[in-house]
Amino acid sequence: MTSLEIRQFSCRSDNFGVLVHAPDAGTTIAIDTPEEGPILAALEEAGWRLTHILTTHHHADHVAANEALKARFDATIYGPAKERAKIPGIDKAVEGGDVVDVGGVRVEVIDTPGHTLGEVSYYLPEGKAVFAGDALFSLGCGRLFEGDAAMLWESLKRLRALPDETMLYCGHEYTATNARCALSIDSQNLALQERVKEVETLRVEHKSTLPVQLGREKKTNPFLRADDPELQAAMGMSDADPAAVFAALRAKRDQY
Structure with a gap:
């Protein structure tokens, strides 16, 4: 089995390119194309030639360089079927449950709507990595621009079902703000306290907080624990419907 090499770098003000x-x-x-320049620089530094693009959702800061990169490299663009009309340059539409061979790389597609109605995430078992776009962030989740809380909660449960050793890659560097919000909710969580200290140190050193092991997120990210009795109690919502707990969590995060 061929090992995969994964490189993450900054784009725009707070996006990640991968x-x-x-x-x-x-x-x-390329997982999404927030900005052409940093992607070209990363390709040149590594000595790689772009062959494919996997688009998670239609927002401009995730598709901005699709057409320019396709024209330059003749790259094949995959994207969510439900957003096909909004994905520039798309060649192949995919949806949750699809398993596709992308240039010899196995890619499993997971439906993760909520942030947008058609967003998908990409799980690469060979690389033990999941690319969750703006559905899931470290210690947080995406804003509900098009879907509702119940929809995104179901999406995150699909991501939560992946193996603990899976490395989570997200679309943005939002972890420090997410950490402050999470700690205000779940202050007694020792694993969260440890993660928050790590995040603070990384940001002081101008280092990225991602990727992060999904197993750690399952213990620390409140949005993955809306059905956890301890988290529900911390929210003052013991025995509440998890979707309602999730909605309350998202409303609290919206205030930060």
């Missing part, structure tokens, strides 16, 4: 490279196949995949 490249996934399969050395034997010569395949290089």
Whole structure:
């Protein structure tokens, strides 16, 4: 089995760009295209040629360089079927449950609507990595721009079902703010306290807080624990419907 090389880098003000490279196949995949310049720089530094783009959702800061990169490299663009009309340059539409061969790389598609109605995430078992776009963030989740809380809660449960050793890659560097909100809710959580200290140190050193192991997120991210009795009690919502707890969590995060 070929190991995958994954490189993450900053784009725009707080977006992440990610490249996934399969050395034997010569395949290089961009996860979303927030900005052309940093992607080209990362490709040049690594000595890779872009072959594919996986788009998570239609927002401009995730598709901005689709057409420019496609024109430059003749890259094949995958994107969510439900947002096909909004994805610039899309060649192949995918939906949850699909397993696709992307230049020799196995990609499992997971439906994760809520932030937008058609958003998908991409799980690469060979790389033990999931690319969740703006559905799930470290210690947080996406804003409900198009869907509702119940929809996004179901989406995050699908991501939560992935193996603990899976590395979570997200669309933005929002962890420090998410951490402050999470700690205000779940202040007695020792695993969360440890993660918050780590995040604070990383940000002081101008380092990224991502990727992070999904197993850690399952213990620390309140949005993955809306059905956890301890988290429900911390919210003053013991025995409440998890979707209602999730909605209350999202409303609290919206205030930060």
